[in-house]
Amino acid sequence: MWSTHDMGPPLRLTRAAAKARTRELLLAAAAQVFAEHGYAGASVDEIAAQAGYTIGALYSHFSGKDELFLTLFDLHAAGHLRDIEEIIRQCTGDPDFTALGDYLATLADNDSCRWALESEFRRHAMTRPELMARLAERRAAGQTAIAGLMPCRRPGTAQCAEDDAALVITQLEGLILQRRLNPASVPPGLFAEALRRFFPPPTWAGGG
Template sequence: MNAESAEPARRRLSRAEAQARTRSLLLDAAARVFARKGFTGASVEEIAETAGFSIGAVYSNFGGKEALFLELLADRHTDRIAEAAQALERHPSGTGEAAAELGRLLIDVADKDTDFAPLQAEFWLYAVRNPEVLDTMAANLRAPRRALEQVISRSLTQQDAPTGVSAEAVATVVAALFGGLVRQRRIDPASVPEELFADALKWLFTGINASGAARSDTA
């Protein structure tokens, strides 16, 4: 493509599209640099250079290294929740097929997404030592958490759960369960077989329904 034909293509890229592309390239570069150097060892300069931008592009789009990492973390959570939602859309909640897909999702995260695991642990320690970062981290993860709450809310409705059960509370338990089993799988793979997460979800929802039935009996 010559310069004359390339110029119209560049003009068709809106300001918003150009910014989105820049952010995407910076996030991709940050993921690679963090994987090589860790959160502490990575520098804004190296991230910018890897993406092919100036340091100013990092600060103007994200504000710094912390925000870049938090965006990556939120993206990972959003992607996983979207996969879970798609599994439940393909197979009604509570069925064996849905449970099997959710189990495979956990195994994939535990066994294949290994580069990000030490980064999460490193950043968690960093955030614990910097409470203001914890506040930002919580804020960044609210959007994926709300998406998880919507998935949980649909599951509660499909399984005729008691009306007083909070989707927000159940989402917190499910997220903690998923994260804990992923870590345990990485420590001792044999202790977390593929079906364990699915079984744990069944136990959770069975308990929710049983508690609702018990309250009805005593009412």
């Protein structure tokens, strides 16, 4: 036995690791609560409780509600970029976008709180210039990454690829959000259909 009390094995977590774990739990809980109630409607009390702690613990990790929110705001920028990289990876070897369409539908269906949270970020940013700039910046980065994939309609103009990338991103994002509201209206095949419009196959399928 390791101890006089029935504690099981000594926690293998170092103090630093334990602290980091608490922080992660708080952030995950915050994501859920902010997604459900919005920034103002979320109470730090509920966030702490959702994570299995009390406000005291929360305030020892974050200066307050605002820092918690801004931390999530930036964390989700990273997640957004990872998604785009995954989408780009799946583009190769999936000429008719069936697999990628399924992936995007799954992306919409999982993480129920994620898209509500993104909507809250957007609304919040819309009335706060400094957040709006940060959001625009992160979206521009994603757009440039997608632009590298675009077949250029009018070769020679880089702007053309950027414009097309903006179309792809807003189209896919719009479809994801619509699928969350009404899954039947956006079957996985519709994602593929949308993508085929932007990335036409190298060979023409003459109807007949």
